[in-house]
Amino acid sequence: MQVLTRESLPLGGFAGLTEHRLVTDSRVFAGRKAPDTFEGIGNFVYLADAQFNPMGETHMHPHKEIDVITIMMDGRISHEGSLEHGQSLVAGEAQVQRAGGEGFEHNEVNPDMTKNRLLQLWVLPDEFGEPAGFKHYTVQQGVTRIYGGNKTQTEVFYSSTIIDIVRLRAGEIFTSNNDVLVYVSKGDAILTDGGAYYDASEGSLVRSENIRIEASNDTEVVVVTVAAP
Structure with a gap:
């Protein structure tokens, strides 16, 4: 088990937001990979835990x-751009924007006078040239799949890389026998992998091959894994 904590990394950012970058994969960030950050898994290449400044925005930019996957943790953002312009995102929701071969432009705006918090993840496509698209999710108790799966699962974008948001109450357990990256986005949990043990709090990123997660309180984790061939 490998562990990286948000607080061990420098605070960066751009435009109207600040962020801790925890995954900066060399396939995308070659020559400018942030020191001490993890490589990704499968086609997952980027993870940032970010806060928008009051009334902050990213400004319009292309992909x-x-x-591009956004998971809203606190507050809200207003989404502007070529996909689902005007869609808002509030705490407990997630959006996935597939740029595809045609690409898209977007701007995310914090409409409030207080800071918000969100996670942003990037995944490279399994197939190039796909049409651009947008999906929106409300996170449920238990496991909410927001990304990945086979082409018959129209509720999520196809990918061999899978992203689940897992909400656990105190004492509830989630296990995976696959290679995983787990990010504790809220709460506290006890993570075990064979003989290894880690008492994880919010902002902990763990790489494991066989993990057991037991929630110490109301906990939310993001689990990234790769589908079996």
Whole structure:
């Protein structure tokens, strides 16, 4: 088990937000990979835990051939751009924007006078040239799959890389026998992998091959894994 904590990394950011970058994969960040950050898993290449300043925004910018996933933790953002312009995102919701071959432009705006908090993840596509698209999710108790799966699962974008948001109450357990990256986005949990043990709090990123997660209180984790071939 490998562990990286949000607080061990420098605070960066751009435009109207500040962020801790925990995953900066060399396939995307070659030559400018942030020190001490993890590589990704599967086609997952980027993870940032971010806060928008009051009334802050990213400003309009493009993406192409990458899938951009936003998980709202606190507050809200207003979404502007070529996909689902005007869609809002509040705490407990997630959006996935597939840039595909045609690409998209977007701007995320904090409409409030207080800071918010969100996670942003990037995944490279399994297939290039896909049409751009947008999906919106409300996170449920238990496991909410927001990304990945086979082409018959129309509720999520196809990918061999899978992203689940897992909400656990105190004492509840989640296990995975696959290679995983787990990010504790809220709460506290006891993570075990064979003989290894880690008492994880919010902001802990763990790489494991066989993990057991037991929630110490109301906990939310993001689990990234790769589908079996």
